[in-house]
Amino acid sequence: MDPYYAYIPHTEEDVKSMLQAVGVDSVEELFSDIPESVFLRKPLDVPEGVSEHEAAEFMKRLAEKNIRRTSFLGCGIYDHIVPAAVQQVASTPGFVTAYTPYQAEMSQGLLQAIFEFQTMICQLTGLDVSNASLYDGHTAAAEAAAIALQVRRKAHTILVSEGVHPFTRSVLASYYRDSDITIRTIPVEGGITRIQRLRELIDEDTAAVILQTPNLFGILEDFTGFAEAVHEHKALCVISSNPMTLGLCRNQGSWGADIAVGDTQPFGLPASFGGPTVGYMAASQKLLRKMPGRIAGETVDAEGKRAFVLTLQAREQHIKRERATSNICSNQALAAIISTAYLAVTGPGGLQEAGSQCVSKAHYLYDKLKEIPAVRPFSDAPFFHEFTLDMGSGSQAKSFLREMSSRGIFAGVHLGDLDASCEGLVAVAVTEKRTRQQLDDYAARAQEVLS
Amino acid sequence: MSEIKDDLRYTENHEWVVLEGTTAKVGISDYAQDSLGEIVYVELPEVDDEFEQGEEVASIESVKAAAPIYAAMSGRVKEVNESLEDSPEAVNESPYGAYIYVMEVSDPDEYEKLMDSDAYEAFLKANE
Amino acid sequence: MNQLIFEISRSGRKGYRFPKQDVPQREAQQLFGVIAAKQAPNLPETAEVDVIRHFENLARDNFAVDAGFYPLGSCTMKYNPKVNELTSREAGFTEVHPLQPEETAQGSLELIHTLTGYLSEITGMSWGTMQSMAGAHGEFTGMKLFRAYFSAAGEHQRTRLIVPSSSHGTNPASAHLSGFEVIELPADERGLVSPESLKPYMNDQLAGIMLTNPNTLGLYETDILEISEMVHEAGGLLYYDGANLNAVMGKSRPGDMGFDVIHLNLHKTFSTPHGGGGPGAGPVLVSDRLVPFLPVPDVVKTDGDYRFDWDRPQSIGKISGFYGNFGVLVRALTYILVMGKDGLTRASEMAVLNANYVMESLKDLYYLPYDQVCKHEFVFSAEKMKKDTGVSALDVAKGLVERSIHPPTVYFPLIVPEALMIEPTETETKETLDRFIAVMTEIHRLAYEDASQLTEAPRGTSVRRVDDVRAARHPVVRWEGAE
Incomplete structure (x- = not known):
């Protein structure tokens, strides 16, 4: 019997006749241009191939080694309800197995879906233009900084609030390592970014100020006056927001931001150990041609019919090569379409409903926990669906989380693990997916653990 | 054959310049617009920005290409052709009419060192 | 022509029902004050059936590998096996939070560790990171590694990076963004990089060279060993753009050719779907000398347990939020398991x-x-x-x-x-x-x-x-x- 090679359809007869057409005697001859010195003369040290059934079983066993519990984990990845219709769209082969829609005439579906994504992002953020998405919310913030540095060529500083996710800050630091760009932190006070601190730090060398709301501590920040203070120094104001909050909270546009970034993971995308998610970016009209990544645009075809196409490609690396200001040549298209489908199915009412349930449930748990004497809230500032508890010390925080975990609950994220200055702080996220029973259970277990 | 105007000076980067006193008006040559194809965007400099000769001052984009425009002479940008923001196609239609920026030059002598129309024609031929 | 989702919207129509709220309602306006939104975003209001038909019609109006032949050069549009999709949807993978305790995420950590090992073997490299989300992101990471390596060696003057003029446009872009001066090198009459043409650049300003092998003309760079020896001799590093790895699996490995950093495109060689432009994954593998600089966290195995290692003082830091496009890694590992060593070689x-x-x-x-x-x-x-x-x-x-x-x-x-x-x-x-x-x-x-x-x-x-x-x-x- 011929050996079976998965996904390789050649029969022995095919191989023979194709070799003949090429004019060589063997497959080996096709590799005769590889010098002997770099020819691998031993088999790869990976396992023998198996059937798809066996591979699936193996992967299933691997998946079962992960432990799932009732989750109150957030810090950038949230456990929301995913409508069945959204899961269906996520597995549509016409989207899943397509390439980037360079050939517009055979890619209208994807281009239109991306155009719809862009429109929704503009609606949510209150800004004029959007791109087709970026890797994740953290890298989106780094790309926003790159836009600002391009606009303000003579400026070399990026100011970042300490309330911005520590991973966003470390991505920014990595992006501008070994360069003449300085990243400076605006310290928070009681978890809140103060405009006075911003005013003290900003100067003519500042290209951008990056803020986040809700911030690392879950606090909804009041950015009144921030954009004006930033613009006085000709810098750009960048605000990162969890888009789930934008049905009920002021958006980036209303705060006067020039660039809005964030991650649409809460819209239909599973936690998936942190990826794939979708970085979004919207900006004011005048920054359109400076945006990185793909952009879908509306135009007409040869008969005057509405059509869509990837546009403003002259900005991109395959044309500008070393003159390009970003090297991004992809987007998270499929994941962006999933978020688009989520927003289409849930609609403005659904977004507000999910948001409102998040808020009500988070406050319900917060109020219950406050009744426990050992629990000290980190702040009394307004929050959305995530709040922070001060457990006193790192070891107390860790022991609380460990005890809760052994009782079947992932009770929160120890912020000290993300940023050493947050030792002892635990962020608790509550989504619409949690039930009153689960919240009561959390409070009861916490009481038990902390008494 | 692309059009070359007699009364202008040219750079090797295919910009044209006309100098009146210490004021230089700059655009791109017919040859340049033709090789770029349909121009979709001209990124203009900021008024009052200062440039040394040869520094990147603006850029021009077609669907398939993006080309920098280098300062033809040193000086301070006095005026930019804002109408190009809405109708970049003017550069295709009338390259010698659609200037890109006007500069107050700091060293008028630089002008004499630029190519005249004969030299530019020879330059284009040599680079064919 | 398809209507836009906004055009089929009708005011007041609902497409989804959330569970009934079972705790007391809290009013956002009241809680948030000045922070509260003044109005709801203008999103479409549609029925579930219309949403499904809308996206189904869009997907049909779109070419894909599942629809037909896709001979797109340098993009490796191979068939995307369906078992990969199946395994990637295991709830045991999709419902794992990136910040849950390590001891409860052993399956995900083992997966990353195993895949890193297999990819290192297939490419002949020492170790790597799965954190980069796309080929270009991998290149960016690779250039940061170059930078960190030279900084650690105190060789800040090494700023010149050679890139063949036939290279992918992202190569010079990535190099330039990381502060390298790009030198574009024309191919010789064979369509290859000739060692002779490199000679003028073999000095203490050389940072290295970025190549793909086979190159974008589909030709094997036959002088590769001589090139890598020259570059190393001059103190430079070699970067391998893995876009074309599908040609040489089991035949010739970048590590054996002398490369120091390589990025792979799992969405090309390792059959994960392109998703209309993403999400893909662009893992980076490195030679011994660059291991200390890899992004944090690394995944390590001690006494049969897997954990994150953040304690890497020379690391370039984080290059994306969490650990990369994990869902894509699941698909790629499934593919490698099905193909096995013979299958991968046969594929090439x-x-x-x-x-x-x-x-x-x-x-x-x-x-x-x-x-x-x-x-x-x-x-x-x-x-x-x-x-x-x-x-x-x-x-x-x-x-x-x-x-x-x-x-x-x-x-x-x-x-x-x-x-x-x-x-x-x-x-x-x-x-x-x-x-x-x-x-x-x-x-x-x-x-x-x-x-x-x-x-x-x-x-x-x-x-x-x-x-x-x-x-x-x-x-x-x-x-x-x-x-």
Whole structure:
């Protein structure tokens, strides 16, 4: 019997006749241009191939080694309800197995879906233009900084609030390592970014100020006056927001931001150990041609019919090569379409409903926990669906989380693990997916653990 | 054959310049617009920005290409052709009419060192 | 033409029911004060059935590997096995939070560790990171590693990076963004990098060279060992763009060629779907000397347990939020398990056979600038055809679109005028290739006999040629009716 090679359809007869057409005697001859010195003369040290059934079983066993519990984990990845219709769209082969829609005439579906994504992002953020998405919310913030540095060529500083996710800050630091760009932190006070601190730090060398709301501590920040203070120094104001909050909270546009970034993971995308998610970016009209990544645009075809196409490609690396200001040549298209489908199915009412349930449930748990004497809230500032508890010390925080975990609950994220200055702080996220029973259970277990 | 105007000076980067006193008006040559194809965007400099000769001052984009425009002479940008923001196609239609920026030059002598129309024609031929 | 989702919206229509709220309602306006939104965002209001039909119709109006042949050069549009999708949807993977305790995420950590090991073996490298989300992101990471390596060695003057003019556009962009001065090097008459041409740059300013092997012409860089010895001798590093790895699995490894950093495109060689432009994954593998600089966290195994290692003082830091596109890693590992060592090698063999078969069958009609055995892809030039008939590479592409075949990559690499870059991949049958050959033959005939059939193509598609000049001059990137 011929050996079976998965996904390789050649029969022995095919191989023979194709070799003949090429004019060589063997497959080996096709590799005769590889010098002997770099020819691998031993088999790869990976396992023998198996059937798809066996591979699936193996992967299933691997998946079962992960432990799932009732989750109150957030810090950038949230456990929301995913409508069945959204899961269906996520597995549509016409989207899943397509390439980037360079050939517009055979890619209208994807281009239109991306155009719809862009429109929704503009609606949510209150800004004029959007791109087709970026890797994740953290890298989106780094790309926003790159836009600002391009606009303000003579400026070399990026100011970042300490309330911005520590991973966003470390991505920014990595992006501008070994360069003449300085990243400076605006310290928070009681978890809140103060405009006075911003005013003290900003100067003519500042290209951008990056803020986040809700911030690392879950606090909804009041950015009144921030954009004006930033613009006085000709810098750009960048605000990162969890888009789930934008049905009920002021958006980036209303705060006067020039660039809005964030991650649409809460819209239909599973936690998936942190990826794939979708970085979004919207900006004011005048920054359109400076945006990185793909952009879908509306135009007409040869008969005057509405059509869509990837546009403003002259900005991109395959044309500008070393003159390009970003090297991004992809987007998270499929994941962006999933978020688009989520927003289409849930609609403005659904977004507000999910948001409102998040808020009500988070406050319900917060109020219950406050009744426990050992629990000290980190702040009394307004929050959305995530709040922070001060457990006193790192070891107390860790022991609380460990005890809760052994009782079947992932009770929160120890912020000290993300940023050493947050030792002892635990962020608790509550989504619409949690039930009153689960919240009561959390409070009861916490009481038990902390008494 | 692309059009070359007699009364202008040219750079090797295919910009044209006309100098009146210490004021230089700059655009791109017919040859340049033709090789770029349909121009979709001209990124203009900021008024009052200062440039040394040869520094990147603006850029021009077609669907398939993006080309920098280098300062033809040193000086301070006095005026930019804002109408190009809405109708970049003017550069295709009338390259010698659609200037890109006007500069107050700091060293008028630089002008004499630029190519005249004969030299530019020879330059284009040599680079064919 | 499809309506936009906004155009089928009707005020008051609902498409989804959330569970009934079982705790007391809290009013956002009251809680948030000045922070509260004044109005709801203008999103579509649609029924579930209309949403499903909408996206189904869009997906049908879109070409994909599941719909037909996709010989897009340098993109490796191979078949995306369905078992990969199945495993990637395991709740045990999808419902794991990136910040849950390590002891509860052993399966995910083991997966990352195992995949890193297999990819290191396949490429002949020492270790790597799965954190980069795409090829270009991998390149960016690689350039940061170069930087960190030279900084640690105190060699800040090493700023010059050699990039062949045939390279992918992302190469010079990534290098430049990381502060390197890019030196574009033309190919020699063989279409290859010649060691001779490198000599002038072999000094203490050299940071290194970025190559892909086989290169974008589909040709194996036969002098690679000499090149890597020269570059190392001069104190530089070598970067391998793994876009073309599908040609040489089990045959020749970048590590053995002397490369120090390589990025892979799991969405090319390792069969994960392209998703219309992403999410993909661009893991980075490195040689011994660069291991200390890899991004944090690394995944390590001690006493049978897996954990994150953040304690890497020389690390370049984080390059994305969490640990990369994990869902894509699940698919890639599934693929490697199914293929196994023989299967991966066979994949490269048949990818190369398919490419040579198509090339030999068409090279009398389309000009082949570098006429020799190719690897997984090759490049024709339509320059002569254009001179003779006015039919350009773009017209050939649109003729293929009309015939329901995805066109090759056109106008790349830049060093071949009117380029048509063709990569059939190993997953296609001889019959599919024969049909492509027949269609390309027909297009060639039409070019010389009835060119307008091509210059006016495509017809019968949902839209005719689109006006990209208009789109770029007066960009409309959102639905304006939403105002």
